[in-house]
Amino acid sequence: MLAEIITIGDExxxxxVIDTNSAWMAEQLNLxxxxxxxxxxxxxxxxxILTTLHEASERAQLILITGGLGPTKDxxxxxxxxxYFDTSLVxxxxxxxxxxxxxxxxxxxxxxxxxxxxxxxxxxxxxxxxNGTAPCMWFEKNDCIYVSMPGVPFEMKAIMEQEIIPQLLDxxxxxxxxxxxxxEGVGESHLASIIExxxxxxxxxxxxxxxxxxxxxxxxxxxxxxxxxELQEAIDKAEKELYPLAGNxxxxxxxxxxxxxxxxxxxxxxxxxxxxESCTGGNIAQLITSIAGSSDYFKGSIVAYSxxxxxxxxxxxxxxxxxxxxxxxQTVIAMAEGIRSRFATDYAISxxxxxxxxxxxAEKPVGTTWIAVATPTETIARKFMFGEHRGRNIRKAxxxxxxxxxxxxxx
Amino acid sequence: MLAEIITIGDExxxxxVIDTNSAWMAEQLNLxxxxxxxxxxxxxxxxxILTTLHEASERAQLILITGGLGPTKDxxxxxxxxxYFDTSLVxxxxxxxxxxxxxxxxxxxxxxxxxxxxxxxxxxxxxxxxNGTAPCMWFEKNDCIYVSMPGVPFEMKAIMEQEIIPQLLDxxxxxxxxxxxxxEGVGESHLASIIExxxxxxxxxxxxxxxxxxxxxxxxxxxxxxxxxELQEAIDKAEKELYPLAGNxxxxxxxxxxxxxxxxxxxxxxxxxxxxESCTGGNIAQLITSIAGSSDYFKGSIVAYSxxxxxxxxxxxxxxxxxxxxxxxQTVIAMAEGIRSRFATDYAISxxxxxxxxxxxAEKPVGTTWIAVATPTETIARKFMFGEHRGRNIRKAxxxxxxxxxxxxxx
Numbered sequence: 001m002l003a004e005i006i007t008i009g010d011e012x013x014x015x016x017v018i019d020t021n022s023a024w025m026a027e028q029l030n031l032x033x034x035x036x037x038x039x040x041x042x043x044x045x046x047x048x049i050l051t052t053l054h055e056a057s058e059r060a061q062l063i064l065i066t067g068g069l070g071p072t073k074d075x076x077x078x079x080x081x082x083x084y085f086d087t088s089l090v091x092x093x094x095x096x097x098x099x100x101x102x103x104x105x106x107x108x109x110x111x112x113x114x115x116x117x118x119x120x121x122x123x124x125x126x127x128x129x130x131n132g133t134a135p136c137m138w139f140e141k142n143d144c145i146y147v148s149m150p151g152v153p154f155e156m157k158a159i160m161e162q163e164i165i166p167q168l169l170d171x172x173x174x175x176x177x178x179x180x181x182x183x184e185g186v187g188e189s190h191l192a193s194i195i196e197x198x199x200x201x202x203x204x205x206x207x208x209x210x211x212x213x214x215x216x217x218x219x220x221x222x223x224x225x226x227x228x229x230e231l232q233e234a235i236d237k238a239e240k241e242l243y244p245l246a247g248n249x250x251x252x253x254x255x256x257x258x259x260x261x262x263x264x265x266x267x268x269x270x271x272x273x274x275x276x277e278s279c280t281g282g283n284i285a286q287l288i289t290s291i292a293g294s295s296d297y298f299k300g301s302i303v304a305y306s307x308x309x310x311x312x313x314x315x316x317x318x319x320x321x322x323x324x325x326x327x328x329x330q331t332v333i334a335m336a337e338g339i340r341s342r343f344a345t346d347y348a349i350s351x352x353x354x355x356x357x358x359x360x361x362a363e364k365p366v367g368t369t370w371i372a373v374a375t376p377t378e379t380i381a382r383k384f385m386f387g388e389h390r391g392r393n394i395r396k397a398x399x400x401x402x403x404x405x406x407x408x409x410x411x
Numbered sequence: 412m413l414a415e416i417i418t419i420g421d422e423x424x425x426x427x428v429i430d431t432n433s434a435w436m437a438e439q440l441n442l443x444x445x446x447x448x449x450x451x452x453x454x455x456x457x458x459x460i461l462t463t464l465h466e467a468s469e470r471a472q473l474i475l476i477t478g479g480l481g482p483t484k485d486x487x488x489x490x491x492x493x494x495y496f497d498t499s500l501v502x503x504x505x506x507x508x509x510x511x512x513x514x515x516x517x518x519x520x521x522x523x524x525x526x527x528x529x530x531x532x533x534x535x536x537x538x539x540x541x542n543g544t545a546p547c548m549w550f551e552k553n554d555c556i557y558v559s560m561p562g563v564p565f566e567m568k569a570i571m572e573q574e575i576i577p578q579l580l581d582x583x584x585x586x587x588x589x590x591x592x593x594x595e596g597v598g599e600s601h602l603a604s605i606i607e608x609x610x611x612x613x614x615x616x617x618x619x620x621x622x623x624x625x626x627x628x629x630x631x632x633x634x635x636x637x638x639x640x641e642l643q644e645a646i647d648k649a650e651k652e653l654y655p656l657a658g659n660x661x662x663x664x665x666x667x668x669x670x671x672x673x674x675x676x677x678x679x680x681x682x683x684x685x686x687x688e689s690c691t692g693g694n695i696a697q698l699i700t701s702i703a704g705s706s707d708y709f710k711g712s713i714v715a716y717s718x719x720x721x722x723x724x725x726x727x728x729x730x731x732x733x734x735x736x737x738x739x740x741q742t743v744i745a746m747a748e749g750i751r752s753r754f755a756t757d758y759a760i761s762x763x764x765x766x767x768x769x770x771x772x773a774e775k776p777v778g779t780t781w782i783a784v785a786t787p788t789e790t791i792a793r794k795f796m797f798g799e800h801r802g803r804n805i806r807k808a809x810x811x812x813x814x815x816x817x818x819x820x821x822x
Contacts, residue, residue: 015438027426281700282693289692
């Protein structure tokens with residue numbers, strides 16, 4: 001099955017909106033074995049839409065259309081589809097029930113303008129849009145499937161995930177399962193070489209994608225086949241077999257983040273945390289507190305951006321700063337122990353490094369970073385060499401620090 | 412002049428890469444009065460590229476093509492353009508000089524594979540690519556202009572800004588000038604109503620765009636016409652006339668950020684800063700320290716995520732916390748004065764609020780936030796009501812706090 005994607009909307013052609021829908025849809029289609037032949041963005045113009053639909057139908061068997069389904073006059077996709085299929089608009093009870101549900105959930109009565117959103121071409125099958133009032137419409141004609149969806153990304157994605165992909169899988173007699181495994185502390189190419197034997201041994205119906213981000217690499221497994229139980233078992237087996245090779249680097253799954261995993265560990269164990277940050281400048285505290293409810297386990301941080309603060313507020317001995325410098329094992333150990341005792345927490349993290357672009361020396365180049373974790377029984381410290389880019393160094397140091405803490409909490 | 416954009420690359424059709432180029436190019440073209448009729452993404456397939464070029468040339472007078480210019484075998488755009496224009500590849504001294512320049516700047520000798528990047532269709536005009544080895548090529552045939560550019564966004568953008576847009580403006584006998592004005596402390600619709608008379612009085616050759624972000628609204632003025640001096644004067648005049656209406660909200664221009672503006676003020680005046688943060692959890696410190704060299708004026712922060720820390724480390728009186736609560740005028744004033752004296756800085760910021768989603772009450776709903784700024788002579792505090800979304804509340808509180816400081820520094 002070959003697909004084409006048509007995105008409709010003047011906002012795309014004046015550059016007001018980036019078309020992120022197409023790439024997302026293309027990825028979903030590829031994962032279920034449907035190749036995308038062309039992506040076309042056009043304006044809300046009837047003639048142009050008709051020509052584009054006609055041309056696409058000559059090349060593909062599946063046409064996904066987004067946009068132009070709003071209640072206002074400039075949205076003409078439905079009328080154009082009527083013309084294309086030589087039919088007319090009819091009132092759909094199903095579409096109207098959805099409009100009503102959305103309005104009542106927001107505490108409003110349905111307006112006349114939005115009532116019109118329940119009018120759909122007579123030949124379509126209406127598909128519920130859980131997050132909006134625009135209907136999703138499924139057409140079939142001459143062995144070609146046409147799906148018209150709203151262009152709002154979170155509406156389109158919910159419809160695709162809950163309805164369109166499952167229905168296409170049904171048509172193809174296939175099922176699909178995803179599992180994302182999150183790793184930290186290892187670069188993409190090194191990870192790839194470590195897990196090469198595992199990757200080579202994956203069954204052909206499991207696809208692996210490397211999704212790198214600053215400070216972490218996500219491994220996404222996608223199993224595609226006919227038997228759900230068989231796929232589930234295969235993906236569980238693959239995950240289990242990854243541990244002997246890369247288990248040390250794995251910190252979470254699917255929608256986890258480093259800060260959510262660390263937060264959950266602290267919460268489960270009833271432990272508290274404080275941080276003392278130099279080069280990360282508060283970024284670790286900011287990550288931790290981005291999680292709702294983090295005040296249950298996070299007491300706070302001292303961002304010690306000058307030696308004076310390291311000395312006076314964290315109790316780093318003057319002699320340590322003079323002899324070893326602010327970016328040193330001795331300093332981060334004193335910082336971690338200083339914040340832990342002053343904030344009276346169970347665990348503490350400290351970071352001191354040279355984020356750049358200035359401040360580097362031959363001995364301690366930009367990217368040199370010391371991280372320490374203080375626990376109730378010991379304090380460990382480790383040196384990292386990150387890169388030259390300030391923003392990435394801050395991000396990598398923050399994730400590495402949280403991962404060091406995670407290691408201690410998981411022991 | 413009507414334009415079409417064609418983006419070439421298998422990575423677009425499998426959803427590995429989002430096509431951000433097209434929206435950016437479309438915006439640039441629209442600003443110089445060129446309308447985009449269609450955006451088409453296709454794979455690295457010769458037949459498909461030829462058909463798409465042919466169809467586009469029947470609808471448009473300008474065709475911008477990106478992608479498929481790498482040195483590897485799967486990149487076939489140049490060969491395909493030869494076939495399209497019925498010509499052959501020739502060695503370009505200009506393209507080679509650029510390849511050599513890029514390689515030598517990285518300390519490498521040119522490889523044979525990259526030498527091939529200097530081969531271009533005989534009928535093209537080579538345009539320098541300041542950031543990469545792939546050539547940019549300009550063709551003209553039957554009153555249609557074709558420009559083939561690399562797909563790497565920062566290479567394409569530099570070529571567009573430095574070469575293509577100026578050359579198109581030359582062709583059109585036009586010039587264009589941009590000015591972005593940054594505002595804070597006022598929502599988009601309120602700002603729009605305040606500046607309506609000003610907006611209505613703008614000459615027709617100046618376009619205004621509202622670009623809202625959490626915590627700020629950017630106003631972008633674009634002047635398009637034939638006389639550079641006249642445009643420059645008109646845009647200067649427009650900027651000047653905005654001040655009586657919205658001057659209180661303006662904090663910067665063009666590539667400024669709130670943290671860079673505040674940092675520059677502190678640096679210019681030789682002043683130091685510290686912050687004490689509750690609900691922002693270190694985000695203000697993180698913003699300040701994202702600026703290279705911020706250690707010259709930023710001494711650090713205490714993230715006081717528990718009352719205990721507010722009391723013990725910042726010296727907020729126990730009685731104040733009991734009587735007024737952590738989210739109160741009295742608390743943020745004590746926090747700001749506490750951090751200012753403990754960190755011995757000239758200025759200090761403090762924030763305490765309910766970021767959500769939990770913790771709200773009828774009296775202090777989610778979004779309630781107190782911010783204080785302590786100066787050498789006084790401490791001011793202000794209450795804000797942000798929204799319900801945790802991430803946006805943290806971002807808005809951070810920007811508002813920096814803006815309050817900016818107000819004091821600018822006095």
